[in-house]
Structures are given as C-alpha cells and as structure tokens.
Amino acid sequence: MIPDGFDYHEPETTAEAIELLEEHGDAETELLAGGHSLLPAMKSGLSSPDVLIDIGGIEELTGVTADGGTLTIGAMTSYSDVLDAEAAREHAPALTAAVEQVGDRQVRNRGTVGGNVAHADPASDLPGAVLVSDATMVVQGPDGERDVPAEEFYLGMYATDIGPDELLTRVEVPSAAGAVGTYVKRASPSSGYAMVGVAALLSVEDGAAETVRVGASGVMDRGVRLEGVEDALAGGSVDEETIEAAAARAGEGLDTALMMDDLRASGEFRAQLLEVYTERALAEANADLAAPAAD
Amino acid sequence: MTDHEITLTVNGTDHELSVEPRTLLVHALRDELGYTGTNVGCETTTCGACTVHMDGEAVKSCTVLAVQADGERIETVEGLESGDDYHPIQEGFREEHGLQCGYCTPGMMMTATDLLRENPDPSREEIREGLEGNLCRCTGYQNIVNAVENAAAELDEPVADGGEVRWPGGEGE
Numbered sequence: 001m002i003p004d005g006f007d008y009h010e011p012e013t014t015a016e017a018i019e020l021l022e023e024h025g026d027a028e029t030e031l032l033a034g035g036h037s038l039l040p041a042m043k044s045g046l047s048s049p050d051v052l053i054d055i056g057g058i059e060e061l062t063g064v065t066a067d068g069g070t071l072t073i074g075a076m077t078s079y080s081d082v083l084d085a086e087a088a089r090e091h092a093p094a095l096t097a098a099v100e101q102v103g104d105r106q107v108r109n110r111g112t113v114g115g116n117v118a119h120a121d122p123a124s125d126l127p128g129a130v131l132v133s134d135a136t137m138v139v140q141g142p143d144g145e146r147d148v149p150a151e152e153f154y155l156g157m158y159a160t161d162i163g164p165d166e167l168l169t170r171v172e173v174p175s176a177a178g179a180v181g182t183y184v185k186r187a188s189p190s191s192g193y194a195m196v197g198v199a200a201l202l203s204v205e206d207g208a209a210e211t212v213r214v215g216a217s218g219v220m221d222r223g224v225r226l227e228g229v230e231d232a233l234a235g236g237s238v239d240e241e242t243i244e245a246a247a248a249r250a251g252e253g254l255d256t257a258l259m260m261d262d263l264r265a266s267g268e269f270r271a272q273l274l275e276v277y278t279e280r281a282l283a284e285a286n287a288d289l290a291a292p293a294a295d
Numbered sequence: 296m297t298d299h300e301i302t303l304t305v306n307g308t309d310h311e312l313s314v315e316p317r318t319l320l321v322h323a324l325r326d327e328l329g330y331t332g333t334n335v336g337c338e339t340t341t342c343g344a345c346t347v348h349m350d351g352e353a354v355k356s357c358t359v360l361a362v363q364a365d366g367e368r369i370e371t372v373e374g375l376e377s378g379d380d381y382h383p384i385q386e387g388f389r390e391e392h393g394l395q396c397g398y399c400t401p402g403m404m405m406t407a408t409d410l411l412r413e414n415p416d417p418s419r420e421e422i423r424e425g426l427e428g429n430l431c432r433c434t435g436y437q438n439i440v441n442a443v444e445n446a447a448a449e450l451d452e453p454v455a456d457g458g459e460v461r462w463p464g465g466e467g468e
C-alpha cells in the first residue's frame with residue numbers, strides 16, 4: 001500500500017504547471033489535486049506515474065467567486081470550501097447539493113471539484129450536476145485558455161476533453177439564483193459512490209415550471225441530461241402527479257444495454273433506480289420551493 | 296526520485312525531515328516522528344483510523360503524501376490533552392464507553408473535534424453523518440454517538456476554571 005516511486009514537482013502558478021506538463025510529456029505524468037482518486041489508485045498499484053505535478057500550491061486555482069451572473073469555482077477548491085461558500089449555495093444550488101453528498105467528511109476536506117470533474121468517474125456525484133448547472137469547464141494549455149461546455153467535456157469513462165499538456169483551471173456556472181437545486185443518490189453500500197444520483201434544478205413562476213433541468217450520474221458512462229423528464233414538466237404545473245408522470249420518462253433516449261452494469265448494480269436495476277430517484281429529486285425540489293428549507 | 300526536505304508542525308512542535316515523495320503522511324508521523332497515536336487500519340481511505348487535522352481540517356493521513364503536508368500544521372490525537380487534563384472529547388469517550396479495543400478511537404476523536412468545531416450542537420443524525428468516514432468494528436456506534444454528544448454538552452458549558460475551550464492546536468472558535 002505504498003506507491004511506487006515518482007518525481008514530485010510543486011509548481012506555484014498555472015503557467016509553471018503547464019511548462020512541467022510539456023517538459024515531462026514523454027514520461028507518464030499525472031497532475032495531483034486532492035489526491036483522493038489518484039493516491040488510492042497509486043497505492044493499490046493501478047496507477048504508477050513517473051512524475052507527479054502537485055497543483056495544490058497554486059493559489060489562483062482555489063476559491064469560489066460570484067461575478068456578473070457567473071459563479072466561478074477554482075479547480076483546486078475543496079468540496080468543503082464549496083460548502084462553506086454562501087455564493088455557491090445561492091448561485092449553483094444543484095451542484096452544491098451534489099458536492100454535499102460526496103464521500104465522507106474527510107474526503108470532502110481534501111477532494112476537489114476540479115479533480116472530480118477531470119477524473120470523470122461515471123459513479124462520481126458531479127457529472128450529472130454539472131450538466132444540470134450548464135457549467136463551462138475552462139481548460140488551459142500552452143496555447144492559452146479554452147472554454148468547454150459540460151455537454152462536450154466528458155468523452156466517456158475516465159475520459160475528458162483535457163489534452164495531455166492542459167489542465168482544468170476552473171468551472172463556471174451561470175447563476176441559477178432563485179431556483180431550487182437538489183441531488184439525491186442511491187449510494188453503493190460499500191464504496192459510497194453513486195449507483196444512481198439525480199440532480200434537479202427547478203423554479204416555478206405563476207404556477208408553471210420555469211426552469212426544469214434534470215440530470216443523472218452513475219447510469220451511463222458519463223453524466224446525462226434527462227430530457228424526457230424536462231420536456232414533460234416544462235411550462236406546466238408541478239405537483240405529485242406531474243412529477244410522477246415526468247419521472248416515468250427518465251430512461252427516455254438512454255440505451256439500457258449501454259447502462260453501467262457491474263457488481264454494484266445491473267443496468268436493469270439502475271434503470272429502475274433512475275425513475276425512483278428522479279421522482280425523489282423533483283419532489284424534494286418542489287417541497288423546497290413551497291417551503292424554503294431553513295438551512 | 297530525490298528526497299524532499301519538509302517541515303511539519305505537529306501539535307505545535309516544528310519538525311524538519313527528509314522524505315521520499317511517496318511517503319504517506321501517516322508513515323511520516325508514526326515512523327519518522329514517533330506520533331504513534333495515529334493508527335493505520337485499512338490503508339484504503341475507508342476506515343478513518345488514520346485521521347488527523349491538517350491545517351485545521353480532518354483528513355485521512357494514509358491518503359495524503361507527506362510532501363503535500365509540507366509547511367502545514369498537523370494535529371494528532373496526542374495533541375488533544377493539555378497537561379493532565381483530558382479534552383472533553385476524550386472525557387466523552389471515557390464516560391460513555393465509546394471504545395472497546397480503542398483502535399478506531401484516535402481517528403474518531405479527530406473527526407469528532409473537526410465536526411464539533413464547525414457544529415457545536417449537532418443532532419445525533421448529524422453526528423452519525425459526521426463520522427461516516429470512520430469505522431468501528433467492535434464498540435458499536437451507539438456509544439460513540441453518545442460520547443460525541445457528551446463532549447458537545449461539555450464544550451457548551453462555560454469552562455469552570457475560567458479557561459478557554461480547548462481545541463486541538465489551541466485555537467478557540
């Protein structure tokens with residue numbers, strides 16, 4: 001349970017980190033963020049990089065700021081720092097609700113939003129929530145910065161659009177202030193990761209649904225928007241009946257044969273869970289709209 | 296794979312040491328510096344026996360590289376008592392029989408103090424959620440929750456001798 005040896009670098013700026021990525025392009029090189037996916041993999045021998053570039057000391061990558069209708073979360077911001085940020089709760093309620101459900105207290109103190117997103121584990125809690133939040137991933141490389149919409153960012157299991165000499169610097173979320181965000185998950189009893197996790201963003205204006213965005217983690221090889229559910233509710237009334245009818249469309253457009261299927265749950269079981277958890281996420285959101293939670 | 300010179304401030308004492316980059320914080324604390332109160336259980340980030348505070352937050356020290364902790368303030372279970380006085384969380388575990396073999400206890404107490412610093416009056420449900428990352432294989436969680444409740448009540452009382460509530464690292468909040 002001790003990792004293989006590696007060379008360790010501690011850049012102080014993003015530019016320095018990118019230089020190191022270029023310089024060590026021929027070696028197996030990994031960025032180290034909170035280390036809560038990478039270090040377990042290295043300890044168990046699943047991963048043995050030659051070079052680790054620790055981005056934990058790069059101050060410009062940390063912090064939560066709200067500015068001009070956009071909430072920005074630095075890639076190195078820990079889950080617990082997101083939860084401490086009032087602005088995150090206000091402007092990105094669905095993402096914050098998902099962050100709240102990650103791992104345990106100690107994991108949330110170390111793990112980072114950027115690490116989660118970059119790792120692209122389909123069973124993690126954030127992929128569905130970043131889609132629901134309409135997030136943009138800002139990636140920086142030798143040629144500068146580029147914006148990647150969440151929809152195009154995830155390419156599959158553990159695969160993203162981040163290039164070999166690029167790093168994710170921040171996640172930007174358009175403010176959803178006024179909408180209610182929820183995340184409910186069926187956690188694996190052993191690992192705590194999501195067998196199915198559903199994020200929802202909901203607002204109602206004059207009795208009709210205004211914002212309806214619903215997405216899931218854990219079901220496919222990447223996060224998915226549940227468009228059938230959204231279409232069912234859009235512009236109509238939101239109550240127990242309409243929520244139930246909408247949730248019944250959760251699997252629409254998703255190929256059951258391609259659903260995640262492993263020791264934790266079969267694809268068929270996930271499809272069932274998806275409906276139930278979609279209903280719960282929406283019901284919880286609707287209840288919060290009616291009576292804003294004290295916390 | 297050159298060694299790195301790092302500084303760890305453990306329970307208020309500065310230590311300079313030379314470590315391989317792959318050295319885990321828990322091993323630096325136990326094997327290099329002799330802070331053996333921190334236990335190693337699962338080694339897979341699951342059990343929480345290795346929990347210490349790093350820069351004031353509970354972390355599983357089997358999943359932090361010692362080089363990542365360079366320059367940080369670390370608190371271990373040894374830092375809880377002051378002089379002959381047990382910390383209220385230690386008293387709580389003693390009063391409520393919160394331990395049997397004691398293997399999980401250092402980690403339980405470090406996570407519990409992190410929780411209580413943020414939420415001084417947690418419900419039983421909040422205590423259970425707060426300790427989600429700590430496993431106990433023998434006492435049973437009932438008494439552990441009682442122990443944390445007991446400590447919360449004690450920390451809530453004005454300190455009798457006019458002193459300040461003690462937190463690992465000596466900060467009050």
Ligand SMILES: Cc1cc2nc3c(=O)[nH]c(=O)nc-3n(C[C@H](O)[C@H](O)[C@H](O)COP(=O)(O)OP(=O)(O)OC[C@H]3O[C@@H](n4cnc5c(N)ncnc54)[C@H](O)[C@@H]3O)c2cc1C
Binds near residue numbers: 035076107110116193
């Ligand atoms: C016990 C335990 C329980 C957990 N439970 C859950 C859970 O319930 N839900 C959940 O979602 N997650 C869970 N996790 C995983 C946790 O959320 C990780 O923190 C997260 O997946 C990775 O973030 P990190 O900061 O730790 O990244 P690291 O482990 O440091 O990095 C992960 C990968 O991403 C790359 N990377 C990191 N940052 C960047 C960046 N800025 N740009 C480009 N690449 C980057 C690294 O090179 C590495 O390949 C759990 C982990 C543990 C140990």
Ligand code: FES
Binds near residue numbers: 338339343344357358
């Ligand atoms: S030894 Fe670190 S979590 Fe079990």
Ligand code: FES
Binds near residue numbers: 395397400431434
């Ligand atoms: S007291 Fe024995 S494991 Fe908890």
